[in-house]
Amino acid sequence: MFLFLISCSNAVPTDYDSSEIDPSLEPIQEQTENEPPITFEKKGWTFTITPKANYKISGEVISVKKYYYGFNALLSPVDIALVFGDLYTSGLYKEIKWSQSGRWYWWKYGSSFPKQDDKYIARWSSNNHIIPATENVKKAAKSVSKGDLITLEGYLIFIDGKKEDQSFWWRSSLSRSDTGDGSCEVIYLKKIRIGENVYE
Numbered sequence: 181m182f183l184f185l186i187s188c189s190n191a192v193p194t195d196y197d198s199s200e201i202d203p204s205l206e207p208i209q210e211q212t213e214n215e216p217p218i219t220f221e222k223k224g225w226t227f228t229i230t231p232k233a234n235y236k237i238s239g240e241v242i243s244v245k246k247y248y249y250g251f252n253a254l255l256s257p258v259d260i261a262l263v264f265g266d267l268y269t270s271g272l273y274k275e276i277k278w279s280q281s282g283r284w285y286w287w288k289y290g291s292s293f294p295k296q297d298d299k300y301i302a303r304w305s306s307n308n309h310i311i312p313a314t315e316n317v318k319k320a321a322k323s324v325s326k327g328d329l330i331t332l333e334g335y336l337i338f339i340d341g342k343k344e345d346q347s348f349w350w351r352s353s354l355s356r357s358d359t360g361d362g363s364c365e366v367i368y369l370k371k372i373r374i375g376e377n378v379y380e
Contacts, residue, residue, distance in 0.1 A: 191319035195378035201329040203268045207237035207306075207356065212335065218368070222254055225343040229311070229368055231335035232354060237365075238331040239264035242273060242305065244324050245280035252283065255339070255350075256309045256366075258322050260332070261285045267304030276301065283309065283364070303357055307364040308332060309350075311339070313380075320372050320379035331373040337366055 211233050218229040239262030247253040259280055263273040272295060277288040285307035289296065312318035313334065324330060341348035352366035371380050 189319070191316050191323060191379050193377040194316070194380045196376050197373060197378055198376050201238050201331055201373065201375075203239045203262075203264045203329060205238060206265060207235065209336065209354070210234045215335070225254070225341045225348070227255065227339060227341045229335075230338045230340075231368065232338055232352065233336040234334075235336045235365070235367060236331065236333045237262065237264065237306065237308075238329070239306075240268060240273075241324055241326050241328045241330060242276075242278040243280045243285060243326060245285075246322060247283075252309075252350075255341075256311050257318060258310050258324075259283065259285070259307055259364075260310060260321065260324055260330070261305065261307045262330070262332075263305045265304040267301065273305070280307065283307075285364075299357070299359065302359045302363070306356075309352075309364055309366045311337070311366065311368050313368060313370045316379055317369050317372055320374060320377075321369060324372075324374060328374055330375075331371075332367060332369055333371040333373075334367050334369040337368045339366065
């Protein structure tokens with residue numbers, strides 16, 4: 181019984197895909213058309229998600245940070261940082277030290293790094309705040325490890341929350357070239373592929 185309970189706690193693949201995951205590609209982003217808001221309640225809060233764009237990104241995981249405490253952890257239990265495009269194909273990301281904390285991701289490189297340009301690094305990497313659409317997707321996202329090749333699919337969103345006299349809002353970046361506060365992607369994650377395993 182103990183072993184059975186452990187196995188049930190893991191994400192279960194809903195499909196398999198043996199095609200190659202290609203992190204060299206640009207993310208696919210398309211403005212949503214008449215997509216209705218998604219409303220749900222959690223621990224006394226009422227949240228309204230407004231989809232702003234359909235989004236799909238493939239990349240190599242460079243860092244993962246799980247959150248267990250604090251308000252945002254109610255919605256987004258994990259941030260996944262990815263590298264893709266030119267930074268991936270050049271292999272330069274391997275010369276960078278990556279880290280995450282406080283919903284930010286950070287990088288550090290030495291004096292010999294050939295492209296000492298933070299805008300370049302920001303252009304080809306992303307910190308993704310994951311709001312899972314299902315419990316299975318949540319478990320799968322939390323199982324991701326550094327070095328995995330993955331694909332994330334869902335919506336880039338704006339989200340608003342209200343609880344009595346308290347209010348909350350979170351806005352996804354809709355650009356790949358912005359930096360600083362507000363430049364991370366907030367993803368309502370409907371599907372995640374890790375290797376050949378697909379989870380919904």
